[in-house]
Amino acid sequence: MPVSQKTFGMPQHTMTKLIQRFLLIWLSLLSLAAYFWPRFGVAFDPFIHKQLLPYLIIVTMFGVGWMLPIDEIKKVASRWPTILGGTLTQFLVMPTLALGFGMLFGFQKETMVGIILVGCVPGAMASNVLTIVSRGNASYSVSLTTLATILSPIAVPAMLAATAIFVDPATVEVLDSASDDSGSIYLRSAINLLMWVVIPVLLGFAMGRILPQFESQAKTIGSNVANLAILLIIATVVGLSRDKLADLPIALFTCLLLINVLGYAGGFTGGSLMKLPHPMKRALTLEVGMQNAGLGATLASALFTHSDSTVAVAPAFYTFFCMFTGTILAWYWSSRQVEQEASDKGSPV
Template identity: 30%
Template sequence: MQQITKPQGLERHFPLIAAGLSGLALLRPELFSWAGAFIAPALGLIMFGMGMTLDWEDFKGAAARWPSILIGLSLQYSVMPLAAVTLGAVLGLPRDLLVGLVLVGACPGGTASNVIAYLARADVALSVLLTLCSTVLAPLATPALVEWILGHRIEIDFYGMMRSVFWIVVFPLMDGLILRRLLRRHLAPVQRALPSVSILVISLVIACVMALNREAILAFPGLALLAVTAHNLLGFGLGYGLTRLFRRNTTEARTIAIEVGMQNSGLAVALAVKHFTVLAALPGALFSLIQNMTGAVLARRWSARQASDRKNEGPGGPS
């Protein structure tokens, strides 16, 4: 089972490290922009490490809690699209920004959510299953939501999405699980170092995203930043609160909140450029940055509280 320990070392300074590197990326983007081609392998490396902290029984247990998976998927494809529409009406967003926000909301969960779930001491196995399930549903759910809300038909490359998730999430995770099964007694030093390594890698990924989108970020309209930040926070907040209303425990609520609040923003950007306008891609680009920064803050806060919460709850049932 995944070990729940008090945050140590770099874990205590995750938001500060991420913010510091992101600020440096704005000043010196060339220090980080080169890493754009390595974001996927970097996430895969973290997933490989996470596999070494899990057992097959973790996934069996997560799959057995199928009501939680259904709750997570339902919130994934309802909270964020509806929040986008609501924010568009409340803030009076221009058409292009509304389109971009709706595209973000209609996308499946992103692979970075699994990393944040791990750092937050949430249920990693459940997070991975939710990412896989929402991605499988995306070729049907995302176009349907976009057409219903925006009246515009789009298409998604199903096999391309599945290839990406397989190589970034499934393949390295399974390798880690197998390695743990074979070398369980010899992996303790690696497992102790993994949280710090993961924090460094995800912080560098955030800085790289900042560097690659520097011009858009510096030139963004304040309204777009407000809308994207509110959208992301609503995803986290409603994901957590509504899951608790279904009487799931805090660990599952945190896991689902991370999955709902962290979207496949790269897909949203690609769909915006392909089917709409370049300006419609701005919310997706901003969301990629905001979700990782807020995710870092939540991971730090929740990881510090999770050990005590686990003592008061059953292994996956309602508290």
């Protein structure tokens, strides 16, 4: 008789449903706890230890690698034109929107750098879950996330360097201030992304192949750990930035929301131009608009140690917006029929 796998005293599938279905609620509650923690009169503050952020990212990415089926790697190879096209759409649309709206709203220095980071990081893992909810093409979504993640040590520094050409001198000075004896901001970001993202994903993938008998448990536990890690990352950024959040300007709120919504529009338009089936367009839409802002916040905290967490504020808040709007969009699409010819079986790729 099979033994029920449990996590924290409850069946794993039950915990997974509780986390994923109410992820936005957990995100809100934990962030509120991080913000109001000093008022509770507790001496120990669990939300101000930013040295833990890279390790949370590493654990998350290791879990992602372990959960990655080998079939997805094969699909990346066989569908490379549409996957590469979708990834290029993301790396073109989001940095352009971030730079454009950041300049339009007149942001400078640390805030502008944070907005640029929002546009430059790869897509979020939550987009894969919401693609399933939206009746989109889940394998295409996972393939997009995989390729963008693997390319991030090259793509993110390149996009940061490209956007730096257009920003004001004060913002360039903030970017340059992240350089130290170990290298420029671009080299440091590449090394960090390689250590935090690519290597853990590859190690997790290798572990999954070495221990295939634990595939089912790894998928469930890995998903739970990844989601919990993202919640803790955002809560920690909120805790570190709580003194500034009370004065969060409405302009920043509006700017991030516009980047998010128009990111969805850019993804859908890109899918239409590539003549993708509708389920794949849904996947690309969510992938482009939902950036891995948790990674952006962690990268900001590691690179800009002098800026008292200001750079990490925009990526942290973008997580709220993309989770909220992405969930609404996925629910809307889930209630609408998808054309039969656009299914995976009939897909031209």
